[in-house]
Structures are given as structure tokens and as C-alpha cells.
Amino acid sequence: MSGPRYPGPEDRTMEIRGLGNGADGPSIVVAGGGSAGHIEPALAVADAIRRLVPSATVTALGTEKGLDTQLIPARGYKLELIPPVPLPRKPSGDLLKLPGRVRGAVSRVREVLDQVHADVVVGFGGFVSLPAYLGARGRVPVVVHEANARAGLANKVGARFAAAVGVAVEGTGLAHEQVVGMPLRRSITGLDRAALRGEARRHFGLPPGGPVLLVFGGSQGARTLNTAVADALPALVHAGVAVLHAHGRSGTPAPPMPGYRPLPYIDRMDLAYAAADVVLGRSGMTTVAELTAVGLPAVYVPLPHGNGEQALNCGPVVEAGGGRLVPDDELTGDRALSELMPLLTDPSRALDMGRRARAAGHGDADERMARIVLDVIGR
Template identity: 80%
Template sequence: MTGPSIVVAGGGSAGHIEPALAFADAVRRLRPDARVTALGTERGLDTTLIPARGYPLELIPPVPLPRKPSGDLLRLPGRVRGAVARVREVLSGVDADAVVGFGGYVALPAYLGARGRVPVVVHEANARAGLANKVGARFAEAVAVAVAGSGLPGEQVVGMPLRRSITGLDRVALRAEARAFFRLPPRGPVLLVFGGSQGARTLNTAVAEALPGLVRAGVAVLHAHGRGGQAAPPAPGYVPLPYIERMDLAYAAADAVLGRCGMTTVAEVTAVGLPAVYVPLPHGNGEQALNAAPVVAAGGGVLVEDAELTGERALAELLPLLTDPRRLAAMGAAARASGHADADERLARLVLDIVYRHNLESARGAVGSDDRATEVLRPDPRVWRQQ
């Protein structure tokens, strides 16, 4: 028998694509004979990120999900129908065993196209679920979430699937190499600051104001100020970059983080065991603060509202932490304990188990016997679970 055929729907932004690909990598590790196909559109990063990771990409028409009443809302049903028809073509072509969606405008037609045909599994990355996952969760076989309290029915907390280069990171072993890579001082505390690919004005302003005090305390700063953001004036031990490609080395070089609290950021920072001062976006539905809440409650981080982050507040929060090795170690351990570094494999096992059970039921119906059904489903069903 050929291996399971899994279709993932996580296109659009990196926040949807990366967990989908981390999950796909875990499926391949557990089942080397598995076939994973990604759904995406010509918009966003789909055509760049997905093929680069070695996964076949099937394009469907984009279905933007309007957040407010507009003309786009009136056109939505027609767009959905076209995308759903294309999804069903893909599912048939790859003989799909399951669809796993990660939210966004690719996920909605994927869920609707799979409904009644193959099992659906939903993964919600944020503390508050988006429209696509709210729809998919109504008929999903399982609903996995990164943090509790999504509001989706029957949620199971598995965490956020992450790249193995992050979850398997040995910060101590890479520390010297990482600091040399960024031209940071080999000794002394290092603060890592980042606010997404476009940067964050509040963080950049606070760093500029706090930098003299950090330098006097012997703290070096690795600052990703964003492609459109402003770096602070030059200072000893200050390394500004518009964007950090090697986040694994950035985490290895750092002792603490100052940053936003999107779910991917929180998941990565906790997975590598770094204490953090989290500054949630001041707009949206408040989900960023909720993303960081479990880490803060566990003692692995501090939450500072965007409007309250000044250079003075940054120094007040960071200097006592960065100059106290025992507190750094304790908060780092609390951060790591609050995370889910194995989320990729937990989700993969969940999906593979669902596929196995559905295939077993189908085989039982075809041959009329449990023993014969197990024979049809070779290899040994225990291989599906890879416990």
C-alpha cells in the first residue's frame, strides 16, 4: 500500500505557510512514504516558500476574506464556488486522505472542498480564531490550537508547529559562532530586538532612547529594525540590521528578547528558552497579548503595552534581567517549559492517526473483516502512529 496523501492549506502569509510546512516536514519524518501536497495561490509567498521546501504546490483561485461589509463580501460566494471546485480536482488528483488547514484565505475553500469527502483537521495559531477556521471547525475531525481559549469547539492544545532548526537549537553550542556571525562581543549579555519583517516603530524608538543606558551597562544589542524602519545611532556593541535571515543564530547569540508577540514569535522564543519583554500590537482584536499570556503567567516573560514602551521603561524592564544571570536562567527555563517544541510531531501524529482510522473503516467496509482490513492496510498499523 502507498503511504498517506495529505493536503495542507496554509498559503498567503508566512504566518500560515511556515507552520504548514513544519507540519509537513514532521509527517515526512514519521512516514517517509507519505505524500504531502500544498494548496496555495499566486498571491503572497506561496510560490516562493513552498516549492523551495520541496513540496508540490497546487494553485487555486484566491478567496480574500473581507473583514467588513463591502462589495467583496457580495462577490465572495462566487469566488468560493470556483475555488472549491478546483480544490476538489486537486483532492481527487492526489487521492487525498486528509486536508489540514492553517487558516487564511486558502483554508476556507480547502475545508469546503474536503467536506464530506476526506477528513478535515484545523490548526489555529492565534488565541482568537479567524473566519476560515471558525467555518472549518464546524465539521472538522479534530481542532488543534496553539494556545487554549480559541473559542473553537473541541480544541486540543498542541502548540505551534515550528522548523526543526529552531526547536532543535543548541544555543550554548552555537553561542560563539552566532556572536561572531553578527559581529557581536563574544562575552557579556546580548539583547535581541525584532518586530517583524517591516519592523516596529515603537520598538525602534524605545531602543534608540535606551541604547546609551544599555551600552553603559555592558549590554550589546542585535536590532532588526525592519526594511522600512529606522536604526538607532551607532554605538559600541550595537548591530542594526533591516532583517535577520538566520534567526536560529540570532536566538543563539541572545540572552533576552524585546519584541512583538505574534504566535510564531512567542512559539519560537519559548522553544529556544529565551526570556522576553513582549509588546503587543496596539491594534487588532487583542490576540497578541493573549498569545503571550501563558508565557507571562509561567514567569517566562513580561508584557508591556505598546503605549507604555519608552526608552526608560525598556531599561527598567531589561537591565535588571540582563545583568542577573540567575534570573535570566530561571526565566529562560520557565519560557521553555511553557512552550510546545514538539507541536509539529504532535499534530502529525494526530492527523496520521485519523487517516489510519478512516482507512481502516473503509477497508473494513470493503472486505467485511477487521483482520482482513488490517492486512489491506499494510504496513503494520503501528507504523502509522510511529509511537
């Protein structure tokens, strides 16, 4: 089934002139505050909008909690704070306070929309998006992006009256969804791994030659991954495999060995991807999207908690032959070796899986989502 045609740059140049209520260009409000998983795709789309329409103004909604005040201003975007509206996952006393909190946040959102002469609100889920959707309803059009295979509460609400809904993977349950992928930073989607390989390995103190395994499980690490790596490490080192291991700030690295580089956190993931040949990691949507964008083969170990969305996130990539899936309770040192060694010792096999991973991804999701937003304004 073919999707909608997304105009090329030459089409957009003709269409964007005169868009928006502002004197200089369209005014877009993005709502993706709270966690990096919501903020990063919002900023990736904001970057794409400004590339397509340099006169556009982008304002971000956020709260004092979370990473909003750290990440958003650092990327050059104006941040407008609204009262936080945490969404209770279970019935509790907080549920009784929710209507009052929502009213206060919605009122503040409307102030911002009037102040910036907003033409559209683009939400990416989380507790910032719910008041943004409600504040925009009946005033300016709403566009929703859902990053996970199963939609969250805020996006379920927003999608009911949204002008357009973009999703990272098919089957979220949101009406009128369009699969666009997960919007990512251009530093990832434009990454030339081969050109940066030498620099990347020097940066992490890795050998210039031979295979490198990258292991990471999020900012807090992953006990299952850390334990499996510790058990498999002697055999990996014996086979000439170097290991770059982000064990998490609260995680435990394996004992020191030649070729083993443990770090609590990797802040240059672009260089980590350039240094690596194969990845062992979780399957959050951002991780899956980045690995497919850069064409890295991976053994995915979905987080066993939540609603099972991590297994769904990597499902299309695994089905396309771009990765392997191992349930968390089945990952041991021996299982890790049986899955990883065929890739680490056969470069042609790893390259083929990497090509399949790239083909299953959506490296242009940021621009595709930006075009949807601009199309909504142009209507």
C-alpha cells in the first residue's frame, strides 16, 4: 500500500510563501517535553522545518521538570514553561487532582499560542502534549507524532481531533496514522561511519582494526546486558573482538581486559556508531531508529517491562533481516556469543544485515514529518 506523496524541495519552495499568521513566516509550537525520548524527535522536526522554511518560528513547550530546560535552549529554541501535568498510570489520589492541573496548564498553553500567533501545534506525547492538544483545540490545528508501537494516553486524546497523525511504526491504533518513522538528528541520519571510523576508535581508545561490539542499554544501563557481557567477554577478547560497553551510571562493568572499554555513559553516540560493527542493546524506538538510520546490525533485547512495546518496535527490522531478537530472560553469556559471533567474525554477513537494517528504517522521518506540518498550515 503506497503512502501519500511528499513534495520535494522544489514543490515546497512554491507552496510555503505566505504561510502562517506571522509577518515573517509560519509559527509552529512543538510539545515534546519531559524525557529525551519526547524532546529529541520534537527538536529534530523543528530543525527540519527551519531548513525547509528559514523564516519559520518554532517555540517549544516544556516544564521545569525533566530535561526541557537543559536540552531545548541548548538547541537554540525558545522554551515556554507550562505547569506539569503528570498522568497517573493507576487510580490514586493524584487522579482527583488531574482536572485542576489540566485547566491551569491549558490556560497557560493558550496564552503562549496567542503570544506567538501560532499556526499549528505539533505534539510528541508525554505530559506536556496533553494540555497542548487541549489548549489548541478549536483554535489552531494539531499534528501528532507517536514514537512507540503502542500509543500513549496524550496522543490517543490528541489524535481524535488532529489534522494529521504521523507514527514511527504501523499499528499504533491511532486513527488516520501515516508511517513516517522516528525523527532523528541530522548528526545521526547523515553519519558517514566509514569516514569517521578511525577518529571514532581513537576517541574511545579502541584498536584501529578488527571487529568492535557496541553494548548499551540506556542511560541507566541494563543489568541483563551487563551480566551477559561479563560472561561472554573472555571469549570475545580471545576471538579478537573489542567491546565498547556503556554499562550505565548505576551499572557494573565487567572486569578489566585488553580491548574492553567500559564507560558509564556515551555522550558521542555518533562516534560510537562509527566505531562499531555490531550492536547489542535494548529496543527503544530511538535506538531502533538510529541503528537502522546508520545501517548497523543489532541483537535486540527488548525491555521486559511495560506493555511489550519494545519487542514491537524492533519487529519490522527483525522481520526484514536487519537484526535479531532475544527475550530478556533468555540472554546469557552463551546466548550472546551464539548470536553475536557469526556477525563479528564474518564481515560480509554483518554488512548484509546492516544493509537490511537501513532499508527497514526511515532516515528521512524528520523532513517527512516537517512537510506534513507545513502541509497542514498550507490548508
